Amino acid sequence: MFSLGIVGAGQFAGSFAKLWQLHPGVGDILVTDLVPERSERLVAEYDLAGTLPSFEAMLDSDLDAVAIFTQRWTHGPLVVQALRAQKHVYSAVPMGVTEEEIAAIIEAVRQTGLTYMMGETSQYHPATVYARQRIAEGSFGRLFYAEGDYVHDMDHGFYDAYKFSGGENWKATASYPPLLYPTHAIGGVLGAWQTHATSVSAIGVRDDRGDGVFDREVSQFDNDVSNATALFEVAGGGSFRTNEFRRVGYVSGRETRLRFFGTEGCMEQLATVSFWQDREGIEEITDLLLPRPTLSSEDPALAHVAPALRGAFTSGTAPVHDTSRLPREFAHAHNGHEGSHHFLADDFVTAVNNRTLPPVNAWTAARYTLPGIVAHKSTLQGGARLEIPDFGEAPGSS
Ligand SMILES: NC(=O)c1ccc[n+]([C@@H]2O[C@H](COP(=O)([O-])OP(=O)(O)OC[C@H]3O[C@@H](n4cnc5c(N)ncnc54)[C@H](O)[C@@H]3O)[C@@H](O)[C@H]2O)c1
Numbered sequence: 142m143f144s145l146g147i148v149g150a151g152q153f154a155g156s157f158a159k160l161w162q163l164h165p166g167v168g169d170i171l172v173t174d175l176v177p178e179r180s181e182r183l184v185a186e187y188d189l190a191g192t193l194p195s196f197e198a199m200l201d202s203d204l205d206a207v208a209i210f211t212q213r214w215t216h217g218p219l220v221v222q223a224l225r226a227q228k229h230v231y232s233a234v235p236m237g238v239t240e241e242e243i244a245a246i247i248e249a250v251r252q253t254g255l256t257y258m259m260g261e262t263s264q265y266h267p268a269t270v271y272a273r274q275r276i277a278e279g280s281f282g283r284l285f286y287a288e289g290d291y292v293h294d295m296d297h298g299f300y301d302a303y304k305f306s307g308g309e310n311w312k313a314t315a316s317y318p319p320l321l322y323p324t325h326a327i328g329g330v331l332g333a334w335q336t337h338a339t340s341v342s343a344i345g346v347r348d349d350r351g352d353g354v355f356d357r358e359v360s361q362f363d364n365d366v367s368n369a370t371a372l373f374e375v376a377g378g379g380s381f382r383t384n385e386f387r388r389v390g391y392v393s394g395r396e397t398r399l400r401f402f403g404t405e406g407c408m409e410q411l412a413t414v415s416f417w418q419d420r421e422g423i424e425e426i427t428d429l430l431l432p433r434p435t436l437s438s439e440d441p442a443l444a445h446v447a448p449a450l451r452g453a454f455t456s457g458t459a460p461v462h463d464t465s466r467l468p469r470e471f472a473h474a475h476n477g478h479e480g481s482h483h484f485l486a487d488d489f490v491t492a493v494n495n496r497t498l499p500p501v502n503a504w505t506a507a508r509y510t511l512p513g514i515v516a517h518k519s520t521l522q523g524g525a526r527l528e529i530p531d532f533g534e535a536p537g538s539s
Contacts, residue, residue, distance in 0.1 A: 142165075142166055142167065142168045142494070143166070143167065143168060143205035143206055143229070143490075143493050143494065144167075144168045144169045144170070144171075144203075144204045144205050144206070145161055145167055145168075145169070145170045145171075145204065145205070145206045145207070145208060146170075146171045146172070146173065146193065146199040146202065146204040146206070146207040146208070146228075147170060147171070147172045147173070147180075147183070147189075147207070147208050147210060148173055148174075148196055148199065148207055148208065148209045148210065148211060148219065149174055149209065149210035149211035149212075150172050150173075150174040150176075150179040150180045150182065150183040150210070151174070151179060151210065151211075151212075151305065151306060152302060152305060152306075153210050153233060154172075154183060154208075154210035155183055155186065155187065156475070156477050156482055157208065157210070157231075157260070157482065157485075157486055158170060158172070158183055158187050158189060159187050159474065159475070160471065160474055160482060160483065160486035161208070161486055161490070162187050162188070162189060163468070163470040163471060163474055164468055164470065164471075164486060164487070164490050165468055165470060166468075166490040166491070166493075166494045167490055169190035169204075170187075170189045170190055171189065171190050171191050171192065171193050171199065171202070171204060172184055172189060172191075172192050172193070173192060173193045173194065173195060173196055173198065173199050177192065177194075180192040180193075196219065196222075200222065200223060200226035200228065201226075204228065205228065205229060205493070206228055206229035206230065206231070206256070206489075206493055207223045207228045207229075207230055207231070208230075208231040208232075208489075209223070209230065209231065209232045209233060210233050211233075212306055212307075212314065213233075213234070213235060213238075213317060213321075213322060214238050214314070214317060214321070214361075214362075216232050216233065216235065216236065216237060216242075217236070217237030217238065217239070217242025217243070217245065217246065218242070219232075220232050220236075220237075220246050220249075220257065221242075221245045221246055221249050224246070224249040224250060224253050224255055224257065225249060225253070227253065227255065228255070229255050229256040229257075229492075229493045230255070230256070230257050230258070231258050231260060231489045232257070232258070232259050232260065232506075233259075233260050234259055234260060234261055234262075234322070234324040234325070234328075234509075234510075235259075235321065235322060235323070235324050235509075235510045235513070236259050236324075236503075236506040236507060236509070236510040237510065237514075238321050238514065239514065240511060240514060240515075240530060243506075243507045243510060243511055243514075243532070244532070246503055246506075246507075247503050247504065247507060247532050250502075250503045251536075256489070256492045256493050256496075256498075256499065256502075257502060257503045257506070258485075258488060258489050258492060258499040258501055258502060258506075259324070259501045259503075259505075259506035259509070259510075260485045260489075260501070261324050261325070261328040261332070261485075261501050261506070261509055262325065262477075262478035262479070262481040262482070262485065263289075263324070263325045263326075263328045263329035263332055263397055263481070264328060264332045264481065264484070264485070264500060264501055265462070265479070265480060265481035265484040265485065266329060266332075266397060266399070266478070266479045266480075266481060267429070267430035267431070267432065267459035267461045267462065267479055267480065268329065268397075268398075268399040268408070268410045268415065268430055269328075269329050269332045269333050269399065270461050270462060271408065271417075271426065271429065271430060271461050272333035272334070272399065272401050272408055273332065273333040274461075275401075275406065275408065275417070276333055276334065276335070276401075280403075280405065280406045280419065281401060281402075281403025281404070281405060281406045281407070281408075282403045282404035282405025282406060283403055283404045283405075284334055284379065284401060284402070284403040285378065285379035285380075285402065285403065285404070286379055286380055286381065286401075286402040287330045287333075287334055287381040287382075287399070287400060287401045287402065288330075288381060288382050288383070288384075288398070288399065288400040289325075289326040289327060289328075289329040289330040289381060289382075289383050289397065289398070289399050289400075290326055290383060290384040290385075290386070290397065290398045290399075291319075291322070291323075291325040291326040291383070291384070291385050291386075291396060291397055292384065292386045292389055292391050292395070292396055292397075292398065293386070293387060293396050294386070294387065294388065294389050294390070294391060294392070295315070295354065295367070295387050295388060297392065297394075299315070299387070300315070303315035303354075312353045312354050312356070312359050312360075313359055313360060313361040314361050314362075315354045315355075316354055316355045316356070316359065316360035316361070316362055316364045316365070317362060317364070318362050318364040318366060318369075318517050319345075319366065319367065319368065319369045319385035319386070319387050320343060320345075320366075320369045320371060320385050320513045320514075320516045320517035320520065321362075321513060321514060321517055322385065322513070323371075323383065323385060323509070323510065323512065323513020323514075323516065324506075324509045324510055324513070325396070325397045326383035326384070326385060326397065327373075327381075327383055327508075327509050327510075327512055327513060328501070328509040329397050329399045330381045330383070330399065330401075331505075331508055331509060332501075332509075333399075333401065334375075334381070334401065336375040336376050336377050336379070337375065337376050337508045337512075337529075337531055338373035338374065338375055338376075338381075338508070338512040338529050339373075339374050339375060339376050339528065339529055339531070340373070340374045340526055340527060340528050340529055341371050341372065341373045341374070341512060341515055341516045341519055341526070341527055341529060342371070342372055342519055342524050342525065342526045342527075343369055343370065343371035343372070343516040343517070343519040343520045343524060344369065344370050344371075344520060344524050345366035345368070345369040345517075345520030345521075346366060346367065346368040346369065346388075347365050347366060347367075348365055348366065348367035348368075348388060350367075350388065355367045355387075366520055367386075367387045367388045368384075368385070368386045368387060368388055368389065369384070369385045369386075369516070369517075369520055370382065370383070370384050370385075371383050371385075371512075371513070371516035371519070373512055373516070373529075376531075383513075383516075385513075391412070393412040393413060395410075395411075395412045395413070397479075398410050398411065398412070405419055405420065406418065406419035406420075407419075408426075410430070413427070414427045415427050415429075415430050428460065429459065429460050429461045430459050430460075430461055431459055431460075432456035432457050432458060432459045432476075432479045432480045433456075433457045433458070433459070434456060434457060435456070435457035435474075435475045435476050440475070456476060456477060456478065456479050456480060457475075457476045457480055458476060458480035458483070459479065459480055462480050462484075464483070466487070467483050467484070467487055468487065471483045471486075471487070488500060488501070498535050498537070498538055502535045502538070503532075503535070504532055504533060504534055504535040504538070505534075505535065507531075507532045508531070508532075511529060511530065511532075512529050515527050515528075515529045515530075
């Protein structure tokens with residue numbers, strides 16, 4: 142059993158705090174946030190052990206591990222600091238926003254031997270789980286092409302979320318470059334297809350809404366691109382394409398969409414239907430991949446989440462999920478992001494307590510994150526084809 146500190150008590154942390162509080166492998170949970178009322182609220186809501194005044198106080202404490210749920214561009218340096226303070230680390234996505242941040246995390250994990258895990262929800266999305274099984278069985282034949290999209294319109298909850306997150310200065314950070322949030326799209330593909338991206342060419346679309354978001358004068362990231370498409374070459378032959386869209390009239394709530402094409406079989410996930418097909422015929426697999434709701438979107442636990450985003454926090458597991466390895470305490474606990482929260486929370490606990498590598502360890506996380514960082518660079522160079530550095534597989538993983 143280990144003790145855990147949660148860093149950042151904003152909109153997302155509660156979903157995981159609740160699960161770790163229930164997990165028999167986790168002891169005391171303490172919370173810190175730059176806004177003290179947020180950590181106090183989280184502690185009260187889930188009956189956690191208490192608050193700490195700062196991240197630094199958390200690192201000075203005798204907690205065994207920390208889970209980082211701060212804003213998306215902040216993770217890299219916090220993770221390295223925590224590892225250097227001898228804490229195991231769970232980090233919300235993305236791993237980092239530069240190649241240097243990723244390299245520093247890998248180096249710190251290598252030197253300390255501690256657990257690092259990135260909480261990529263698409264690792265356990267039903268479509269990824271299904272494709273992973275089909276690939277393991279060899280049903281695709283030779284897989285040569287895939288598509289993974291993260292389609293999340295700014296009007297679908299993101300204005301409210303960024304206002305909560307960024308305060309008065311929210312427009313500066315709402316312009317976060319779409320391709321620097323690549324892990325749902327890329328992780329969905331590579332969570333099933335055992336390869337990695339070697340080069341990329343990407344095209345960005347300049348925003349024209351004119352509301353001060355995606356305005357380079359205002360943007361902390363000097364970014365005016367709101368939609369981007371990247372084509373990646375992969376090791377072993379073949380390619381995959383991702384779309385990161387923030388201005389798109391796509392309101393089905395299906396944020397991540399995956400498709401895989403092989404010489405013997407194909408899988409296609411669309412807004413409301415999914416299919417498997419091979420030389421024998423076509424089979425609708427929609428129901429197999431459909432998460433069953435576990436929580437009402439009116440539940441008080443979601444009061445601090447923008448209404449349009451609550452769907453992501455209410456979905457339970459789908460028939461394709463094998464829940465047998467999860468602790469029975471999770472049986473009636475709310476889940477989220479297509480049933481993935483339970484598996485991710487449990488992956489971290491298992492890795493720390495058993496000293497094993499989590500599925501999305503630092504090396505895997507790098508392969509889910511760095512291709513997007515390089516793709517963003519490609520958009521800035523008019524779609525130039527750029528090589529993607531690779532940190533390899535985790536030592537001892539194969
Ligand atoms: N599907 C997914 O995997 C998914 C979904 C939602 C959010 N996320 C990720 O989760 C993270 C958190 O998202 P959110 O919506 O909760 O963000 P948020 O802005 O609502 O909350 C972040 C909190 O972190 C606090 N914080 C920032 N720096 C801190 C520091 N140094 N010490 C202590 N507290 C600090 C802020 O005050 C804020 O309350 C983001 O990185 C986001 O990318 C992932």
